[in-house]
Every structure is written in structure tokens, then in C-alpha cells.
Amino acid sequence: MSDLDIRPAALNDIPAIVAMLADDPLGAQRESPDDLAPYEAAFRRLADDPNQHLMVAVRETRVVGTLQLTIVPGLSRRGATRSIIEGVRVHGDERGSGLGTQLIQWALDESRRQGCHLVQLTSDASRTDARRFYERLGFTPSHVGFKLAL
Template structure:
């Protein structure tokens, strides 16, 4: 990652992050880079919460990747802290470069340094390529997830 920097996301990064979120078959239907107001509101909440870490990977200080790491305290597993990885995206121009693997290894190391006993994530069932990517990183498909849209 010598050409890249991982840093905490800033307010001015939100437009680039939302464009990356919208740049796939699922995000295109649910994310709107033309209306940043709800994303900026969410960013303020994320940025203020010490259990949330929204990061960007930059090249020449332009965001080209992102993910959110959430630290979840819980009683299960003897009170283990979990790291939840969400919204992993790499800009289309940088996919296949190894950047996604480097970013995920960074997130795993960050979770370990913060005392997490495990790192978990979910991935939409239609994202079979992403599933292969996570399995190559050592993640094991272990649960069936359920969602209820409100």
C-alpha cells in the first residue's frame, strides 16, 4: 500500500464515499450521490461515536476505497468485543489491484489492536464474487442473516 494512505474519513470525503456505495448493482438502487444531506447527517453520528471508525483509502488524497469498522461490546463469548465490517468499497479504477485485501487486513489488524476477539461481516447473497474474496481472506460463512426493513 505504498501508494495509498488509510485515514479516518472527513466530511469532505462523503461525496466520494457515496459515489463508491452507489457504484454497484445493489447500491445503484438504494444510494443517491446527488443528495448528500442524509449521508452527512449519518457521518456526524458515526464520527462522534468512539465505537465507529469510518475510513477511506486515498491515492493523491482522493478517496479510492472505504469501509466502516464498528466495535460491538457484548455478553456472548465471555464478554468479547466484536469488530463488524460494513460498506467495503473500492473505486472501480482500483479494483483487482490488491487494495481491497490490504484494506481488509488493515481492518482486521485494527480490530485486533482494539481488543476484538473476532471480526465479522455480512454480504448480500447476490455478491458471490465478494464471498470468494472474503473466503480468500480467511472468513468462514457461519451464519444465516435476517433483515426486516422498517
């Protein structure tokens, strides 16, 4: 995959990112590709925060994958910094190509570079393929998650 470039997302990547976020049963219920204004506002907030890394994988000028890496300084675990991987998506015609592994490897390498001691991620319980993918990469299920809509 030498023709692949993993780079920070740009504002003009937002339509492709949102399309990937919406391209599954869960995302189709919560994403709105027809109204990009809230995504563009969120992008600006992310771009202003040095602990946020919204990345895209680009092949031949086409955005084919994305993820967000958040660096979180903390006091627990003896003051350890951790990272959180979110919003991992691979374009439908790229699934199974190894691209997801390359994106996660980028996130792990960047987490190490930033001095993180722990990497966390969550995946919806209904995404059984994603769970197998993350476990194959060495992640272990360890916590019960809770959400509260505000």
C-alpha cells in the same frame, strides 16, 4: 502500494464514498448521490461515536476505497468484544489491485488492537465475487442473516 494512505474519513470525503456505495447494481437502487444531506448527518453521528471507524483509502489525494469498522462490546462468548466490517468498497479502476485486501487487513489489525476476539461481516448473497474475496482472506460463511425494514 506505498502511495496509499488509509485514514479516517472527513466530511469532504462523503461525495466520493457515496459514489462508491452507489457504483454497483445493489447500491444503485438504494443510494442517492444527488442528495448528500442524509449521508452528512450520518457522518456526524459516526464521528461522535468512538466505536465507529469510517475509513477511506487515498491515493494521490483521491479517495479510492472505504469501509466502516464498528467495535461492539458484548456479553456472549465470555464477554468478548467483536468488530463488524461493513460498506467495503473499492473504486472501479482500483479493483484487482490488492486495495481491498489492504483495507480488510487494516480492519483486522485495528480489531486486534481494540481487543476484539471475533470479526464479522456480511455480504449480499448476490455478490459472488465478494464472497470469494472474503473466503480467500480466511472468512467462513457461518450464519443465516435476517433483515426487517423499519
